[in-house]
Amino acid sequence: MSRNRAPQRAADKPKETRPELLASYAALFVVLMFIITFGLQAFAIPSGSMENTLLIGDHLMVDRVSLAPRTAWMPLLPYRQIRRGDIIVFYKPGEPGLHLVKRVIGIPGDRIHLRDGVVYVNGVAQAERYVIRSLGNYDPYRDDFPAVPPRPYDPVTPTWRADLPEHTQGGDLVVPADSYFAMGDNRDNSLDSRYWGFVPHANIIGTPLFIYWSFVTPADEYMSSASQHVAFYIHEALHFFDQTRWNRMFRLPR
Numbered sequence: 641m642s643r644n645r646a647p648q649r650a651a652d653k654p655k656e657t658r659p660e661l662l663a664s665y666a667a668l669f670v671v672l673m674f675i676i677t678f679g680l681q682a683f684a685i686p687s688g689s690m691e692n693t694l695l696i697g698d699h700l701m702v703d704r705v706s707l708a709p710r711t712a713w714m715p716l717l718p719y720r721q722i723r724r725g726d727i728i729v730f731y732k733p734g735e736p737g738l739h740l741v742k743r744v745i746g747i748p749g750d751r752i753h754l755r756d757g758v759v760y761v762n763g764v765a766q767a768e769r770y771v772i773r774s775l776g777n778y779d780p781y782r783d784d785f786p787a788v789p790p791r792p793y794d795p796v797t798p799t800w801r802a803d804l805p806e807h808t809q810g811g812d813l814v815v816p817a818d819s820y821f822a823m824g825d826n827r828d829n830s831l832d833s834r835y836w837g838f839v840p841h842a843n844i845i846g847t848p849l850f851i852y853w854s855f856v857t858p859a860d861e862y863m864s865s866a867s868q869h870v871a872f873y874i875h876e877a878l879h880f881f882d883q884t885r886w887n888r889m890f891r892l893p894r
Contacts, residue, residue, distance in 0.1 A: 686862035689824030697857030704846040731843040746821035751812035757783040775828035800837040848893045854885035
């Protein structure tokens with residue numbers, strides 16, 4: 641008698657109706673859209689300033705949550721403080737429509753200077769294993785910052801030219817509150833905080849999680865015209881398999 645009860649109970653269990661199934665899919669869709677809208681953001685590397693950590697044509701998924709200001713309404717999210725060495729995606733100061741990606745070198749209160757291209761933070765030379773010198777030449781302002789003032793032809797923004805002396809003390813640049821000093825890993829080819837100043841905390845979008853796709857891309861692609869963009873999209877479709885950098889897929893930028 642007991643052997644027949646289990647099949648009977650299974651038969652009596654109501655099946656999920658089509659409206660219930662659609663409601664489940666809709667709930668899943670809403671959760672995914674929330675994560676994508678508020679938690680993640682796709683970003684493509686447009687320049688070689690972060691080589692060889694990030695290459696032109698690397699497509700990143702950016703975590704928008706962990707470095708965001710802590711909120712009382714969602715205390716369980718994995719918030720954390722921005723640390724030296726973090727890679728950040730942010731709006732360029734003075735150009736809110738332009739996204740940049742650099743590495744945090746100095747946090748509020750740090751004293752920074754460069755001597756012959758070597759970064760010193762609070763008087764200590766930094767062993768930066770990720771740095772490359774793609775040009776290998778010497779540039780006084782770039783490599784002995786901020787001891788050497790910018791020359792008229794250096795690509796320094798007018799605002800930073802005016803503000804730089806105010807933040808310089810005893811040969812060091814002092815990082816103010818709620819701001820960060822950021823530089824590219826390709827030190828010879830990076831227009832970074834040396835040229836336009838500090839990154840306000842409010843400008844920071846997030847930190848890269850992983851590379852979800854990487855495609856061989858020319859350096860000038862992101863500055864091309866609309867018709868050239870269309871031509872490159874066709875090129876991507878035709879060469880997806882042979883010009884995708886498969887060895888960079890799902891790599892964690894460090």
